Amino acid sequence: MAVYGAGNYRASQGRGTAPGFSFTVYAVLAIVLMVLDRRGGWLVQARYYLSGAAYPLQLAVSSPAQAWHWTQAALTARETLEAQNAALLTRDRALSLILMRFEALTRENAELRGLRDALPAVADHWMAAEVVDVELNGLRQRLLVNRGAHNGVFRGQAVMDNYGVLGQTTRVSPWSSEVILVTDPEHAIPVEIERTGIHTIAVGTGDPDSLALPYLPGNADVKPGDLLLTSGLGGVFPQGYPVARIAEVRHDAVQPLAQIRATPLAHLAALHEVTLVWFQDSHPAAPVRLKNGETTSGNPALQRQPAPPLELLPLPHLPRLTAAPATASAPGAK
Amino acid sequence: MMERTQDSFGRMLLTVIVALVLSVLPLPDWLAAVRPAFLVLTVMYWSIAAPRAGGIGLGFFCGLALDVFRGAVLGQNALALTAITYVAVREHQKIRLKPSFQQALIMLGALIVYEFILFAIDGWTGHPITSPRRWLHALTGALIWPFAAAVLDRVRGAH
Numbered sequence: 001m002a003v004y005g006a007g008n009y010r011a012s013q014g015r016g017t018a019p020g021f022s023f024t025v026y027a028v029l030a031i032v033l034m035v036l037d038r039r040g041g042w043l044v045q046a047r048y049y050l051s052g053a054a055y056p057l058q059l060a061v062s063s064p065a066q067a068w069h070w071t072q073a074a075l076t077a078r079e080t081l082e083a084q085n086a087a088l089l090t091r092d093r094a095l096s097l098i099l100m101r102f103e104a105l106t107r108e109n110a111e112l113r114g115l116r117d118a119l120p121a122v123a124d125h126w127m128a129a130e131v132v133d134v135e136l137n138g139l140r141q142r143l144l145v146n147r148g149a150h151n152g153v154f155r156g157q158a159v160m161d162n163y164g165v166l167g168q169t170t171r172v173s174p175w176s177s178e179v180i181l182v183t184d185p186e187h188a189i190p191v192e193i194e195r196t197g198i199h200t201i202a203v204g205t206g207d208p209d210s211l212a213l214p215y216l217p218g219n220a221d222v223k224p225g226d227l228l229l230t231s232g233l234g235g236v237f238p239q240g241y242p243v244a245r246i247a248e249v250r251h252d253a254v255q256p257l258a259q260i261r262a263t264p265l266a267h268l269a270a271l272h273e274v275t276l277v278w279f280q281d282s283h284p285a286a287p288v289r290l291k292n293g294e295t296t297s298g299n300p301a302l303q304r305q306p307a308p309p310l311e312l313l314p315l316p317h318l319p320r321l322t323a324a325p326a327t328a329s330a331p332g333a334k
Numbered sequence: 335m336m337e338r339t340q341d342s343f344g345r346m347l348l349t350v351i352v353a354l355v356l357s358v359l360p361l362p363d364w365l366a367a368v369r370p371a372f373l374v375l376t377v378m379y380w381s382i383a384a385p386r387a388g389g390i391g392l393g394f395f396c397g398l399a400l401d402v403f404r405g406a407v408l409g410q411n412a413l414a415l416t417a418i419t420y421v422a423v424r425e426h427q428k429i430r431l432k433p434s435f436q437q438a439l440i441m442l443g444a445l446i447v448y449e450f451i452l453f454a455i456d457g458w459t460g461h462p463i464t465s466p467r468r469w470l471h472a473l474t475g476a477l478i479w480p481f482a483a484a485v486l487d488r489v490r491g492a493h
Contacts, residue, residue: 019390023420026394030416033409038459043408050402061355133360178405186461
């Protein structure tokens with residue numbers, strides 16, 4: 001009897017406790033949980049273990065879909081595979097041609113920036129993760145992937161596919177993590193328009209093939225077809241990765257801001273595999289983290305520099321500061 | 335008496351797990367939009383048919399499970415489900431005697447209240463979803479109620 005706890009206890013008691021009492025207890029408990037979860041993040045640890053416990057069921061639910069993908073892959077005909085292989089070889093040749101030029105450009109860029117050695121790539125290493133086919137919330141654009149804290153995944157890690165930026169991890173469990181896609185209404189990504197260098201923010205709309213750019217003025221230089229790159233601000237994505245292409249620019253005479261829509265480059269609709277990326281913190285293109293005003297990671301050239309000593313600045317035309325206090329107090333004298 | 339309660343508890347747990355799986359099963363987009371809240375309906379059924387087997391605690395823990403699976407604020411679904419379970423447990427004798435059409439109408443009301451609590455908490459925590467799609471499941475949930483109740487009656491061993 002005691003095995004089942006309160007529910008059974010009430011059952012054996014006849015009338016049992018009044019429903020109003022237990023309602024109050026559970027409602028207060030739920031509200032306390034919500035407050036704790038929102039403020040201070042005291043439940044992060046509890047959540048970590050709870051999601052770990054939920055993962056086996058999520059895997060089980062996902063297994064029929066996974067089995068289907070596997071069967072499809074196993075039954076692919078030889079001709080299809082050959083065609084695919086030929087296409088991949090062509091693509092590989094094209095990419096190596098681009099890469100050859102890219103390496104030369106990297107070296108040139110490094111020399112221009114006055115660095116002696118050619119720069120290492122900004123991406124340090126990457127890991128493929130499979131998407132677990134579970135419905136998280138139909139109204140939000142989220143994914144569950146099968147890599148978690150045990151694989152070194154951390155919160156706020158960049159997630160990409162072969163075509164562009166996909167999103168970032170929001171919640172990390174022992175063996176899985178939740179990815180918020182760039183199209184989620186709660187997601188915003190700092191971007192830069194490649195053609196003009198204008199910085200702005202691309203906000204998710206909840207629609208899997210549309211991003212909104214709500215903060216550009218009506219007279220901004222934006223055209224359909226412009227490429228949006230990550231700007232390196234915001235501390236998650238390094239600079240220069242493709243995000244989306246402008247699809248539509250509308251100017252409403254009544255609105256002070258332009259209504260701009262962009263289509264994400266990443267293929268968000270049919271995702272089976274994603275790539276988790278780790279970046280080098282000291283690379284100039286690495287994401288700049290600004291937390292409480294400190295800028296201790298990211299590009300060293302953009303960080304706080306010691307000011308040169310005052311003696312180094314010669315002021316030949318002005319009288320010495322110690323000589324005449326009246327001149328020293330006037331700000332215009334310098 | 336003991337045997338019967340234990341048996342009924344086991345069956346309840348089984349239906350709850352099946353309902354949870356149904357509510358996280360991946361579906362194509364158009365079907366996911368009209369997917370009824372299976373777990374909520376199951377909890378409502380048990381609160382009306384056997385209010386002492388699970389009661390309000392069942393509502394709370396199923397809501398918490400939904401929170402964990404959906405990645406919502408911990409306690410959001412728990413509070414909403416606790417609230418409608420409370421009403422169902424309190425009024426179970428009246429609701430039980432109604433014909434299934436009226437029961438479906440009551441479910442429609444309960445699901446709208448449930449979704450409204452979620453909506454309000456979404457708003458207070460700063461990420462509202464205003465899409466009308468979120469209210470759609472109340473309608474499909476009410477439509478499916480007579481069938482769901484019949485299936486659950488079978489599982490419970492009534493009739």
